[in-house]
Amino acid sequence: MKYYAIIVAGGSGNRMQTETPKQFLLLNNLPVLMHTIRAFAQSDAQPKILLVINTEQQGYWRRLCEEFNFRIPHEVIDGGSERFYSVKNAIDFIEEDCVIAIHDAVRPLVSKQLIDHCFAEAEFKGNVIAAVQSSDSVRTLKNNKSAALNRDEIYLVQTPQTFKFSILKEAYTQDFTTSFTDDASVVEAVGYEINIIEGERNNIKITYPIDLELAELLLKR
Template identity: 45%
Template structure:
């Protein structure tokens, strides 16, 4: 089956405290986004990528694209006002029956194994959303104070969120709503049951300076085969 990844990389560097958006920051001498793109290229030889960037960063994106293992399998489009609109712009380039991955460009530590697991889960059940279990104690704030929550019932959601193309493209024909925090929430609005699969603890979102240090350590250990 055909495979497409919509990689959304239109964020700013506000929380990172840099003028350069975090997807372009260097990690072991390569941009964060470079690792993300190559993970998808490595996962399947026939997978194609739609890279969604802010229009002012298209030239920078082209430079990164050309440095990947297989730039001919990547093309770019511009983002929209919100993540929802950026994903919609990316999906507009997918016109054939396929499996579609939607991924945060700054989750650069995902592995080809996770991508394949998402693919297999989506083929089997229509969608596959990677998630990990909470390890900290959790409390929920209410009008009467905070109450404990059973952490075994709490899941931390990751990307790539993966769907049959017909499902996700139909979902993104809806009007934007503030409750849409990720692709699963958009699809779920249509009444589709969401299927969670096991994510990866290292599949972190690069948001703060500390995350870059963690990512460097993870890549170093992978290089050493640890």
């Protein structure tokens, strides 16, 4: 079976309180995105890596690769106006049967063990997403009324989200809607049940300044 990894790098720096997009911020003296690509390159699956990035950021990315002597092979795909279209552009690039892992560029601490587990389970089950069970109490708020939920039934979704090519190809023929918050929601909308495997607490998403500080500590440990 052939394997692909689609790394989606469309984020801005807004919540990081910086003009630099968060995937380009330095983490242990290396841009966050390079850590992420390296994690997939070091996995046993050895997927072909497709980096989806906005066209206006591609020149900057090439300069970073030169500056940091970053030579891991990857194909750069034009990003879209929404994450949905970015992923679709990458799927349209693929022309062979395979298993595809889709991963956030700003989850640089994903382990090779989780990557390989996702590929293996998706090859067997058709799809699988990494998620961790909530350790906090959870409530909903609707019409100014809050209600408790059973946290044992609440999972916090991560990436990789991994699918057989045929499933993704079918799912991404749909028209975009704002209810598509991740790839699992796109696939679910065409009738597939989504399988969950245990993710990793260390597999954090770099969204706020404190996340970058935590990632630095986790890497040093």
